[in-house]
Amino acid sequence: xxxxxxxxxxxxxxxxxxxxxxxxxxxxxxxxxxxxxxxxxxxxxxxxxxxxxxxxxxxxxxxxxxxxxxxxxxxxxxxxxxxxxxxxxxxxxxxxxxxxxxxxxxxxxxxxxxxxxxxxxxxxxx
Amino acid sequence: xxxxxxxxxxxxxxxxxxxxxxxxxxxxxxxxxxxxxxxxxxxxxxxxxxxxxxxxxxxxxxxxxxxxxxxxxxxxxxxxxxxxxxxxxxxxxxxxxxxxxxxxxxxxxxxxxxxxxxxxxxxxxx
DNA sequence: ATTTTGTTCTACCTTTTATAGAACAATTTT
DNA sequence: AAAATTGTTCTATAAAAGGTAGAACAAAAT
Numbered sequence: 001x002x003x004x005x006x007x008x009x010x011x012x013x014x015x016x017x018x019x020x021x022x023x024x025x026x027x028x029x030x031x032x033x034x035x036x037x038x039x040x041x042x043x044x045x046x047x048x049x050x051x052x053x054x055x056x057x058x059x060x061x062x063x064x065x066x067x068x069x070x071x072x073x074x075x076x077x078x079x080x081x082x083x084x085x086x087x088x089x090x091x092x093x094x095x096x097x098x099x100x101x102x103x104x105x106x107x108x109x110x111x112x113x114x115x116x117x118x119x120x121x122x123x124x125x126x
Numbered sequence: 127x128x129x130x131x132x133x134x135x136x137x138x139x140x141x142x143x144x145x146x147x148x149x150x151x152x153x154x155x156x157x158x159x160x161x162x163x164x165x166x167x168x169x170x171x172x173x174x175x176x177x178x179x180x181x182x183x184x185x186x187x188x189x190x191x192x193x194x195x196x197x198x199x200x201x202x203x204x205x206x207x208x209x210x211x212x213x214x215x216x217x218x219x220x221x222x223x224x225x226x227x228x229x230x231x232x233x234x235x236x237x238x239x240x241x242x243x244x245x246x247x248x249x250x251x252x
Numbered sequence: 253a254t255t256t257t258g259t260t261c262t263a264c265c266t267t268t269t270a271t272a273g274a275a276c277a278a279t280t281t282t
Numbered sequence: 283a284a285a286a287t288t289g290t291t292c293t294a295t296a297a298a299a300g301g302t303a304g305a306a307c308a309a310a311a312t
Contacts, residue, residue: 012300019225026231038257049302054258065232071257071309080234089233093226093243099145100222101247105152106191107215108206114244117219121227122237138269164288175271180289197278197288 002029005046013048017056025065025076026125036066036074064089127163128155131172139174143182151191151202152251162192162200190215 003020005013024030037045039053046053057074060066066074104114129146131139150156163171165179172179183200186192192200230240 014300019228022225022232023228026228040257050258051303052301055300057258063229068258070259072311073257079232085234085239090243093230093233093235094247096226096229097243097247098251099148100219100226101244102145102149102152102251103189103222104219105248105252106148106205107219108211109219111245111248113211114248115241117216117223118227118240118244119237121220121223122231122240125224125228126231140269166288176289177272178270181269183289194289196290198280199288 014052014056018059023125030076032076032078034076140178140182144185149251156202158202158204160202
């Protein structure tokens with residue numbers, strides 16, 4: 001686990017943890033079937049509270065990315081399903097993208113510039 | 127002003143106001159030079175506190191989208207500059223997009239699916 | 253048998269979000 | 283000239299969110 005937490009960021013610590021684990025899954029640093037470290041050990045590694053890590057894990061479980069087995073641990077799920085992306089997840093993506101795209105339009109971004117941004121980010125993250 | 131506030135949303139009221147004004151600028155419902163309603167009248171319209179609207183306006187000013195002239199009001203700026211998008215704004219867009227793209231990758235989204243989402247949103251918003 | 257696991261509970265603190273009212277000086281309207 | 287409206291600033295209060303802390307529990311792993 002190579003997570004780096006910025007304590008004074010305006011992004012909550014538990015969100016930083018979630019986002020970096022998601023990036024780890026995106027770039028296959030973490031693959032389906034892998035176990036995440038225990039909330040206690042990761043908390044100790046990061047110098048944060050156990051409950052903060054626990055909150056992040058439950059956020060990831062809510063998104064369907066991991067499964068928390070009580071008294072055992074957290075396991076990364078298979079999320080790249082065969083039959084394509086779930087409609088539920090597409091709706092979620094659209095909800096997250098909408099305010100970002102609106103702001104981009106106001107800045108004068110065109111479709112090609114959006115596509116370039118996405119392409120660059122996919123190359124960076126994948 | 128056709129703003130609709132959901133008081134019990136997990137999105138702060140002042141953020142809802144900012145986002146909907148940004149959408150108004152994106153779809154040219156509001157154009158550069160237009161004055162925004164006074165913080166008092168908009169607050170009365172929406173049934174929220176004056177200070178909540180004030181916070182939203184200052185957030186929009188921080189993004190460079192409006193100019194607040196003390197004792198006068200708030201005016202929408204020209205944001206689609208001639209010389210293309212500012213690098214500062216592209217950095218900001220990338221920061222906002224990064225966690226969204228990462229999550230999309232984990233869901234199995236490919237470039238073409240991202241592009242379709244963006245295209246659809248641009249059509250809806252513009 | 254011991255350690256480690258996630259869970260649950262109480263407790264405390266800071267920051268954020270939101271509301272409320274008052275006062276001010278400047279501007280606009282009447 | 284008088285009245286109303288403007289954004290700003292100040293104090294105050296309250297709820298929610300974010301974060302830490304410690305303890306206890308039963309189940310699982312060592």
